Amino acid sequence: xxxxxxxxxxxxxxxxxxxxxxxxxxxxxxxxxxxxxxxxxxxxxxxxxxxxxxxxxxxxxxxxxxxxxxxxxxxxxxxxxxxxxxxxxxxxxxxxxxxxxxxxxxxxxxxxxxxxxxxxxxxxxxxxxxxxxxxxxxxxxxxxxxxxxxxxxxxxxxxxxxxxxxxxxxxxxxxxxxxxxxxxxxxxxxxxxxxxxxxxxxxxxxxxxxxxxxxxxxxxxxxxxxxxxxxxxxxxxxxxxxxxxxxxxxxxxxxxxxxxxxxxxxxxxxxxxxxxxxxxxxxxxxxxxxxxxxxxxxxxxxxxxxxxxxxxxxxxxxxxxxxxxxxxxxxxxxxxxxxxxxxxxxxxxxxxxxxxxxxxxxxxxxxxxxxxxxxxxxxxxxxxxxxxxxxxxxxxxxxxxxxxxxxxxxxxxxxxxxxxxxxxxxxxxxxxxxxxxxxxxxxxxxxxxxxxxxxxxxxxxxxxxxxxxxxxxxx
Numbered sequence: 406x407x408x409x410x411x412x413x414x415x416x417x418x419x420x421x422x423x424x425x426x427x428x429x430x431x432x433x434x435x436x437x438x439x440x441x442x443x444x445x446x447x448x449x450x451x452x453x454x455x456x457x458x459x460x461x462x463x464x465x466x467x468x469x470x471x472x473x474x475x476x477x478x479x480x481x482x483x484x485x486x487x488x489x490x491x492x493x494x495x496x497x498x499x500x501x502x503x504x505x506x507x508x509x510x511x512x513x514x515x516x517x518x519x520x521x522x523x524x525x526x527x528x529x530x531x532x533x534x535x536x537x538x539x540x541x542x543x544x545x546x547x548x549x550x551x552x553x554x555x556x557x558x559x560x561x562x563x564x565x566x567x568x569x570x571x572x573x574x575x576x577x578x579x580x581x582x583x584x585x586x587x588x589x590x591x592x593x594x595x596x597x598x599x600x601x602x603x604x605x606x607x608x609x610x611x612x613x614x615x616x617x618x619x620x621x622x623x624x625x626x627x628x629x630x631x632x633x634x635x636x637x638x639x640x641x642x643x644x645x646x647x648x649x650x651x652x653x654x655x656x657x658x659x660x661x662x663x664x665x666x667x668x669x670x671x672x673x674x675x676x677x678x679x680x681x682x683x684x685x686x687x688x689x690x691x692x693x694x695x696x697x698x699x700x701x702x703x704x705x706x707x708x709x710x711x712x713x714x715x716x717x718x719x720x721x722x723x724x725x726x727x728x729x730x731x732x733x734x735x736x737x738x739x740x741x742x743x744x745x746x747x748x749x750x751x752x753x754x755x756x757x758x759x760x761x762x763x764x765x766x767x768x769x770x771x772x773x774x775x776x777x778x779x780x781x782x783x784x785x786x787x788x789x790x791x792x793x794x795x796x797x798x799x800x801x802x803x804x805x806x807x808x809x810x811x812x813x814x815x816x817x818x819x820x821x822x823x824x825x826x827x828x829x830x831x832x833x834x835x836x837x838x839x840x841x842x843x844x845x846x847x848x849x850x851x852x853x854x855x856x857x858x859x860x861x862x863x864x865x866x867x868x869x870x871x872x873x874x875x876x877x878x879x880x
Contacts, residue, residue, distance in 0.1 A: 481557025
């Protein structure tokens with residue numbers, strides 16, 4: 406039998422007490438035993454519903470790191486995010502070993518995440534990483550996703566715009582480029598858009614963030630779309646200018662989406678073609694009249710083609726004779742508001758003033774009050790439907806986006822129309838760009854050979870197809 410001295414017994418009792426205290430601390434603060442290569446880790450409550458964080462602190466001979474891993478309870482989501490974290494950690498470890506060998510000292514890495522939006526069906530999260538080697542500036546990296554909690558997969562832009570609508574992403578890309586350029590200018594940066602254009606060409610937009618039901622956000626890390634000195638750049642795109650392209654179930658789960666529908670074709674007694682029997686297509690021209698419009702009318706007359714012109718009211722008085730000719734030669738004269746301001750930025754009263762003033766000006770010139778309205782920039786919200794109903798008008802968007810305002814190239818414009826032409830299509834063009842005017846004869850010649858007939862909206866739909874609603878093509 407082993408007998409312990411008084412001092413031995415004291416040491417045993419002390420050891421047991423220490424172990425008890427350590428066990429209590431491990432339980433109380435959820436501190437896990439030290440993992441290989443790490444000093445410690447612990448779990449913390451993020452205050453986001455259903456989400457907690459594993460915070461890892463690690464120190465090696467060459468670097469230190471504080472890393473946050475997310476746990477949402479949705480395994481596919483956690484795996485996607487935390488695999489990216491592991492990739493950043495591995496890359497940093499490799500780089501820091503080399504930098505320490507060359508310059509000495511310790512490198513540091515910090516990885517965290519921010520919840521941008523957390524709804525019952527979706528989670529929008531951005532992962533940020535900063536690492537700094539000795540005697541160098543910090544380097545920033547960013548990754549972000551908007552996940553479906555139902556599937557566990559990241560939602561892509563293709564899903565919110567839909568496979569049937571190929572024009573949404575190119576339009577969004579242009580808006581993102583414009584927003585980046587505006588950010589650089591606002592910061593008085595000397596950086597040109599070459600860096601951003603090169604980056605977006607090599608890494609097309611796919612993932613996105615959404616802070617609310619009315620916007621898309623894209624975060625770019627230091628040096629991605631600007632110079633290193635420009636720092637991180639984040640741009641937010643309102644969805645009111647993308648409503649036409651967000652007509653999918655996925656988009657409706659994430660955003661407030663205004664309804665846009667097709668409408669039945671109409672066989673008017675005086676129409677040049679019964680669009681129920683013929684392949685009708687409607688060319689529409691926005692933002693005029695301009696000094697180019699008369700030449701366009703000559704082309705349309707020569708080709709025996711009709712079109713629709715959405716007129717900016719403030720331009721109507723100085724080009725009244727051109728508008729009279731449009732009406733006289735069988736084209737539809739329509740309303741594009743007085744000042745071409747995005748209507749979603751206006752009060753209901755200001756919105757109605759824009760519409761009424763243009764209607765009055767055009768009725769004075771042509772003798773007919775317009776029944777069709779195209780909201781500038783395709784920006785729509787619920788107030789626009791009320792304004793349309795009050796004025797007994799139909800809103801019109803389009804099914805073929807030529808983006809002639811972005812790519813002023815006659816061949817590209819021609820190609821986009823011909824590639825996307827379908828019976829009942831409405832094509833948006835602008836009679837203020839010379840390449841657009843140059844593309845029109847070739848468009849008409851090619852599609853006429855395919856059996857298409859070029860009609861105005863009055864011929865496609867009748868005088869007022871769906872008052873109080875917005876349409877984008879003929880059924």
